[in-house]
Amino acid sequence: MTRPLPKFLAAMATAAMLAILAGCGSTTTSSSTNSVAAADCTPDKMQTHTAGELTVATDKPAYPPYFLNNDPANGKGFESATAYAIANRLGYAPSDVNWVTEPFNSSYAPGPKDFDFDVNQISITPARAQHVDFSAPYYTANQAVVAAKGSSAASAKTLADLKDATIGVQLGTTSLDAVNTQIQPSTQPKVFNDSNDVVTALKENQVDAIVTDLPTALYITAVQVPDGTVVGQFSAPGGDQWGALLAKGSPLTPCVSLAIDELRSSGELQRIETRWMSQAANAPTLK
Amino acid sequence: MTASEATLGRRAARETAKRRRARRGQAIAAVSSLIVIGGLIALAVTSPGWPTVRDTFFSWSAFKDSFPDVAKAFWLDIKMFCVIEAAVLVVGMVVALVRTSQAAALFPLRLLAAVFVDVFRGVPVILLVYLVGFGIPALELSGLPSDPIILGGVALTLSYSAYVAEVYRSGIASIHRGQRDAALAIGLTEGQALRHVILPQAVRRVGPPLLNDFIALQKDVALVSILGVVEAFRQAQIISSSTFNYTALVGAALLYLCVTIPLSRVLDRWGIGGRRV
Numbered sequence: 001m002t003r004p005l006p007k008f009l010a011a012m013a014t015a016a017m018l019a020i021l022a023g024c025g026s027t028t029t030s031s032s033t034n035s036v037a038a039a040d041c042t043p044d045k046m047q048t049h050t051a052g053e054l055t056v057a058t059d060k061p062a063y064p065p066y067f068l069n070n071d072p073a074n075g076k077g078f079e080s081a082t083a084y085a086i087a088n089r090l091g092y093a094p095s096d097v098n099w100v101t102e103p104f105n106s107s108y109a110p111g112p113k114d115f116d117f118d119v120n121q122i123s124i125t126p127a128r129a130q131h132v133d134f135s136a137p138y139y140t141a142n143q144a145v146v147a148a149k150g151s152s153a154a155s156a157k158t159l160a161d162l163k164d165a166t167i168g169v170q171l172g173t174t175s176l177d178a179v180n181t182q183i184q185p186s187t188q189p190k191v192f193n194d195s196n197d198v199v200t201a202l203k204e205n206q207v208d209a210i211v212t213d214l215p216t217a218l219y220i221t222a223v224q225v226p227d228g229t230v231v232g233q234f235s236a237p238g239g240d241q242w243g244a245l246l247a248k249g250s251p252l253t254p255c256v257s258l259a260i261d262e263l264r265s266s267g268e269l270q271r272i273e274t275r276w277m278s279q280a281a282n283a284p285t286l287k
Numbered sequence: 288m289t290a291s292e293a294t295l296g297r298r299a300a301r302e303t304a305k306r307r308r309a310r311r312g313q314a315i316a317a318v319s320s321l322i323v324i325g326g327l328i329a330l331a332v333t334s335p336g337w338p339t340v341r342d343t344f345f346s347w348s349a350f351k352d353s354f355p356d357v358a359k360a361f362w363l364d365i366k367m368f369c370v371i372e373a374a375v376l377v378v379g380m381v382v383a384l385v386r387t388s389q390a391a392a393l394f395p396l397r398l399l400a401a402v403f404v405d406v407f408r409g410v411p412v413i414l415l416v417y418l419v420g421f422g423i424p425a426l427e428l429s430g431l432p433s434d435p436i437i438l439g440g441v442a443l444t445l446s447y448s449a450y451v452a453e454v455y456r457s458g459i460a461s462i463h464r465g466q467r468d469a470a471l472a473i474g475l476t477e478g479q480a481l482r483h484v485i486l487p488q489a490v491r492r493v494g495p496p497l498l499n500d501f502i503a504l505q506k507d508v509a510l511v512s513i514l515g516v517v518e519a520f521r522q523a524q525i526i527s528s529s530t531f532n533y534t535a536l537v538g539a540a541l542l543y544l545c546v547t548i549p550l551s552r553v554l555d556r557w558g559i560g561g562r563r564v
Contacts, residue, residue, distance in 0.1 A: 105524075108531040110339040131343055131531040168515060172528035190435065190515030191525055197421070201515060204424040206433055248339075 036254035038262075042091050047251055048116050054092045056083045057102035057115035063195055065219050065276050066121060072099045078215070078276035079119040082138055085268055086117075086244070089259035104172050107245055108132050117244040117256050121213065123174040123236075124243045133250050136257040137241035138269060143178045144217035144283060145231040146202065147209040156209075156231050159183050159286045166190065168198050168207035175211045178236040183211075199224050213240065218278040232286035346534045353526045353535035360522035361542045364508045367440055367518070368546075371508070372501060374444045379451030384481075386452065387459050400452070408449035413510050416442040420514035439511030447504050454496045458489035498554045502547050509543075519543075 040046075049055040058079065061070045068076040075084050075094065087097045100115050107118050108131055117135065124134045145162065147153035153165045159182050167189045169175040179189050190207055192198045199220055201207045212220070214233050221228045244260075246253045263269040331337060385393065385400040407415065419442035424433045432438060462485050470480035490497075512521035523539035526532075 105528065109533075110343045111336055125529070127530040127532070171521070171524055174529075176525060177529065188517055191512075191517055191521055192515045193513055197513070197515070200421050204421065204427075204433070206424055206435060206515070 036258055038258060041255035041258055043096070046090065046255060049114065050098065053096045053098055054087050054090065055098045055100055055115045056087070057100045057107070057113075057118040058120045059104050059107075060101045061194075061196070063216065063219075064223070065215050065278065066119075073097075076276075078139070078272060079121070081272045081276060082263075082269070083117075083119050085263055085272060086256060086259045089262055090255060113247045113250075116250075116252055117246050119244050121173075121216075121242055122245050124241050125174070125238075132248055133246040133253040134243035135246065135253060136260045136264075137243045138260050138263075139242045139273065141213035141215065141236070141240045141242060142233045143175055143182075143211055143236050143240065144214040144233045145209050145211055145286065146217045146220055146225070146228050147231050148202065148205070148225075148227050149229045151208060153209040154229050154231055156286070159234060162209060162231075162286075165208040166206075168192060168201045168210040170195055170198050170212065173212070174236050174240050175213065178234070178240075179211050181237050182234055202228065214283065215277045218283075222278065230283045232284045234286045343531075344533045344537055346532055349530065349532045349534035350538055353523065354538045356526065357519050357523050357535055357538050358542060360517055361519035361539070363436075363516070363518045364505075364542075365546070367436065367508050367511065368505050371440050371443050371447070372504060374440075375447040375451050375500075375504065376497075378444060378448035380455055382448060382452035383455035383459060386456055404449045404452055406449075407445045408453070410446070412443065412446045412507055413513065415446050416510045417513060418442075419445070420511075435514035435516050436511065439514050439516060443504065443507060443511070447500060447507075450500050451497065454493050454500065455489065457496075458493035459485060461492055462488050495554055495557050498550065498557065502550050502554070505546055505550070506543055 043052055043054075056072070058067065058072050062072050062077075062080075064077060066077050066079040068074060068080070072080045072083070075081055084094055084097060087094070102113075102115055102118050102120070104120055104122070107120065107122070108128065110131070119138075121141075122128075122134075123141075124137060128134070145153070145156070147156075147165075153162060156162050156165075162183050162185065164186055166187045167179050167183065167185055169179060169189055169191055171191050171193055176189060176191060179185065189211075190201065192201060195212070195216065198207075198210050198212065202210050203225055209231065210220075214230075217230050217233075221230055244256050246256065260269070263272075331340075334340075382400045382403055385396050386404070388397060410418075416439050420435055420438045423431055423438055423441075432441075466484055466488065467480050470484040471477070475483065509518060509520035512518055512524070517525070519539045519542055520536075523535040526535035
């Protein structure tokens with residue numbers, strides 16, 4: 001005798017779901033390139049998460065060469081050094097910089113953020129920019145293929161040579177798009193949670209090759225997989241520029257962008273890059 | 288009015304009253320659900336963050352773009368679920384039979400079965416998937432599978448067999464000893480008594496808890512994604528992390544519901560049937 005009730009509830013739930021789905025309007029992309037005067041970007045004028053301090057986020061574990069010893073606060077590694085340089089530009093002493101852990105997958109969740117900006121090798125794309133703010137880019141990454149020395153994938157001369165390889169990539173990276181559009185492999189790429197799992201899969205021959213950004217590839221072959229070799233590099237579709245991630249509409253975005261632009265024009269950004277990123281001159285370009 | 292007519296009249300009156308009560312119950316249930324569910328929806332929709340949540344979790348355009356890929360990947364979940372479930376039913380039964388065996392000579396096997404259940408039921412499933420998936424290929428033994436779909440399936444089979452073995456065992460233990468004695472008395476052997484008398488009753492009795500484990504397994508198939516397998520959850524994660532829009536994950540959740548809700552209804556019906564017997 002209670003049978004009609006579940007049907008009634010199910011119908012109601014379905015109706016509610018449809019109403020929610022139907023109710024979504026189009027999203028508007030607001031440009032974050034508002035110009036701002038350097039005078040407005042000082043610790044006493046900027047509305048940071050904690051007044052007078054700069055709260056910077058990254059994921060844990062934080063990987064070399066972007067962070068060293070899994071400790072973003074030591075100022076070592078490309079992104080740690082860049083974050084401190086941005087802080088310095090904006091007038092914050094190193095002791096005023098707080099680091100918090102923000103997993104990549106939650107960094108773009110709606111709602112208030114626990115950080116002022118997030119540096120985590122995050123690629124800027126138009127789709128992503130609908131939901132978060134990105135600063136001006138601080139790095140442009142090439143993609144690289146890593147395979148075990150002596151394997152057939154290691155002897156690839158062109159991207160087409162990798163068509164039949166099983167390729168591993170990390171979730172949430174532009175590497176997967178790069179693989180699907182540039183290599184178009186016959187086997188579906190395997191997609192792992194983090195960089196360590198990708199490396200493990202390569203070591204255990206669960207994949208023939210992995211694709212990652214070039215600095216990571218150089219680090220992997222230098223430290224984690226001595227048997228591995230960088231087969232070559234190629235550029236991701238549309239270029240792969242990394243920016244700091246901020247809450248959508250954050251008042252700090254113009255300031256962080258301004259700081260990065262100044263770091264670039266003063267040559268400091270290039271010095272940080274040279275200091276922490278291995279030079280990739282010898283990695284052949286795959287076409 | 289004869290005595291039997293009076294009885295019929297009273298019965299009819301009782302039926303009418305019962306129907307009236309049922310109708311009133313339904314009306315109250317409908318109104319109260321409308322208030323509660325409507326209130327919850329209103330609360331969500333009027334919250335300050337709702338426009339953002341709507342665009343990031345319930346975007347129709349993102350749903351349209353992502354759903355076909357997620358649905359295609361979901362087919363892999365279904366296939367894995369069917370194969371793993373079949374393996375679990377067999378392995379679980381073997382472990383349960385070993386654990387309920389009486390022969391003194393089988394003690395080492397009983398010990399192994401007990402350890403099997405303790406270990407594989409005691410370790411978080413995600414950890415087991417991870418250890419089997421990355422640990423077995425690390426052995427570099429030839430002949431062992433290295434396909435993450437198979438390894439993930441093995442891990443899930445180990446875990447769920449431990450649960451299902453205990454469900455079977457409770458079913459076997461619930462069959463009265465007299466059933467076995469009666470079977471032996473009419474000339475069946477121990478094995479025949481088990482096969483033809485005890486197990487058919489035991490398995491029937493534990494149907495609902497078994498189906499409960501099926502539903503849990505159907506959802507846990509998504510854990511194989513940590514080994515790099517692109518099934519529905521992973522496909523949805525890929526899309527949502529590349530677009531920063533969670534709608535694809537909502538789509539994946541709907542797909543899981545499409546399987547688990549019908550299974551739950553079967554379970555409900557089975558439960559009602561069980562009470563009637």
